[in-house]
Every structure is written in C-alpha cells, then in structure tokens.
Amino acid sequence: MTKTPDSAFAPPQIITGKARLAGVLGWPVSHSRSPALHNYWLRRYGIDGAYVPLPVRPEQFEAAVRGLQAAGFRGANVTIPHKEAACALADRLDPSAQRAGAVNTLVFEEDGRIRGLSTDGGGFVASLEADGLPVPASGRALLLGAGGAARSVAAALQDRGVQVSVT
Structure with a gap:
C-alpha cells in the first residue's frame, strides 16, 4: 500500500x-x-x-x-x-x-x-531539549564554526552557563 x-x-x-x-x-x-x-x-x-x-x-x-x-x-x-x-x-x-x-x-x-x-541559538537549544538533551547550567561545549549562526548558538549556550570554545 x-x-x-x-x-x-x-x-x-x-x-x-x-x-x-x-x-x-x-x-x-x-x-x-x-x-x-x-x-x-x-x-x-x-x-x-x-x-x-x-x-x-x-x-x-x-x-x-x-x-x-x-x-x-x-x-x-x-x-x-x-x-x-x-x-x-x-x-x-x-x-x-x-x-x-x-x-x-x-x-x-x-x-x-x-x-x-537572531533565532538560531534559541532554536538550537530548543532542538536539543526536544530530543531529551537538556543543556546543563554549567559545563563546556566545543562549537565548530564562527559564522552568524554559530555566534548565536554560542550566546544561547553562554546564557545557560555553558563555557563555549570556538574552533
């Protein structure tokens, strides 16, 4: 069918x-x-x-x-x-x-x-959480890329208390 x-x-x-x-x-x-x-x-x-x-x-x-x-x-x-x-x-x-x-x-x-x-960062965090991956209140993240979307994601993670490294 x-x-x-x-x-x-x-x-x-x-x-x-x-x-x-x-x-x-x-x-x-x-x-x-x-x-x-x-x-x-x-x-x-x-x-x-x-x-x-x-x-x-x-x-x-x-x-x-x-x-x-x-x-x-x-x-x-x-x-x-x-x-x-x-x-x-x-x-x-x-x-x-x-x-x-x-x-x-x-x-x-x-x-x-x-x-x-700039909705990229908020959308990224919401997507993680929708998949059952809550963003911790502290910790580290490695971000690959430094364009506009990456900077928005970095800001959203930092707002949650995550230390972000960019490469």
Whole structure:
C-alpha cells in the first residue's frame, strides 16, 4: 500500500493581492529548504501568502532589502553570507542579535523600521531539549564554526552557563 503524502490533503494555495509575502535572502540560496517548508504550512492552513527564495549578491543586499520592504513584504529570513549585513541594516535588534552581531530574521514593521532577530541559538537549544538533551547550567561545549549562526548558538549556550570554545 502506498502512503499518500500530507501535501495531498493540503488545500490548493491561493495567492491574492493581499497575500502575506516573505522569503529567504542568501547567496546562494538554492540549497534552502525554507521555501518548501513554509509554503507547505501556508497551504496546509489556507493562509494567503507565499515564501520565496531570494538570491541576492552581497553588494546588492541593502537595495534588495529596501526593495522587498517597499514591495510590501512582511519580512525575510537571512542566510549566508548576509547575517552580519542584516545586523548592520536593522533599525532595532533583539538582545540575541546584539550579542551575536548577526541576524537571521528581518521583520518589516508598519512604522517603516526594520527589526532584526537572531533565532538560531534559541532554536538550537530548543532542538536539543526536544530530543531529551537538556543543556546543563554549567559545563563546556566545543562549537565548530564562527559564522552568524554559530555566534548565536554560542550566546544561547553562554546564557545557560555553558563555557563555549570556538574552533
């Protein structure tokens, strides 16, 4: 017996002139699974919206973000190599983004400002705990990598009392 994929039960996606638009900014961005995941849930819950891959060269990052904002996008996720540029561009930063010096989510607010968030570290800790691996209140961790996501993870672990070494 063949199993029917969940997507067969999702209603068709309807996009109107009032659609909520978002995407993922990166260079390259073709590797990202975010568009498939987000569009599945938009379709599954009948949300009028679309989440698109946005390949943007580093030298065009600010112009692209401003263009998305002007076009009515609600925000965008940010991946390599733009996380530090997104941090510099944001008008307001959450505490995690300030500590990490990197942003993985831009929210375009109604007042025209851009809010920058760093959710990588919190997501990493939540993922460990969901798998039954609680982060101890002390101890050591070795972090492989030093990019924006790694700095966010380091900050989240340090907030829990873990001593982090980076290589």
